Amino acid sequence: MAATTLRRLACMLAFAALPALAQHVWLDEKGVKQYSDQPPPAGTPASRILQSPGARGAASTLTTVPAPSGPTLAERNADFEKRRLERAEREQKESEQAALEKEKSRNCEQARAYGRALANGGRISRTDANGERSYLTDTQRAEETSRVQRVLEQCRSGS
Numbered sequence: 001m002a003a004t005t006l007r008r009l010a011c012m013l014a015f016a017a018l019p020a021l022a023q024h025v026w027l028d029e030k031g032v033k034q035y036s037d038q039p040p041p042a043g044t045p046a047s048r049i050l051q052s053p054g055a056r057g058a059a060s061t062l063t064t065v066p067a068p069s070g071p072t073l074a075e076r077n078a079d080f081e082k083r084r085l086e087r088a089e090r091e092q093k094e095s096e097q098a099a100l101e102k103e104k105s106r107n108c109e110q111a112r113a114y115g116r117a118l119a120n121g122g123r124i125s126r127t128d129a130n131g132e133r134s135y136l137t138d139t140q141r142a143e144e145t146s147r148v149q150r151v152l153e154q155c156r157s158g159s
Contacts, residue, residue: 023036023037023051023052023053024036024037024038024039024040024049024051024052024053025049025050025051025052026040026044026048026049026050026051027048027050028048033050039052104155107151107155108151108152108155111148111151111152111155112152112155114144114148115145115148115149115152118141118144118145118148119145123135123136124136124141124144
């Protein structure tokens with residue numbers, strides 16, 4: 001039984017390999033594909049000859065694989081890399097812009113808090129280079145209030 005199965009398998013493989021070994025392919029009178037290492041019979045119309053080796057006249061043609069249309073794999077990879085780099089640059093710019101906006105928002109909030117402290121009229125102190133505390137005079141308070149108002153105007157204008 002194993003020998004019969006082995007013979008069947010060998011026959012199937014031989015028949016499967018036959019079209020690959022054949023050099024001539026044509027359609028017979030019944031429309032069945034014929035494979036052979038011999039040319040088709042005389043009188044076979046050229047429209048029924050599917051494959052013949054070499055150019056032996058106008059009827060002999062060798063089937064060719066059409067060239068693939070569209071971009072090649074290398075071109076698609078290059079396009080992908082380009083898009084990936086552009087996306088990374090865009091994400092980095094967006095990240096930097098978000099960080100700048102966050103910093104600006106924090107600075108504006110600090111300016112508002114400082115402006116409220118100046119407007120409350122309480123004593124505001126500073127520490128000088130020697131580490132000693134000094135309080136703002138009325139003139140210094142007016143200058144600081146003016147400076148804070150300019151900063152807050154920039155916060156409102158968005159620049």
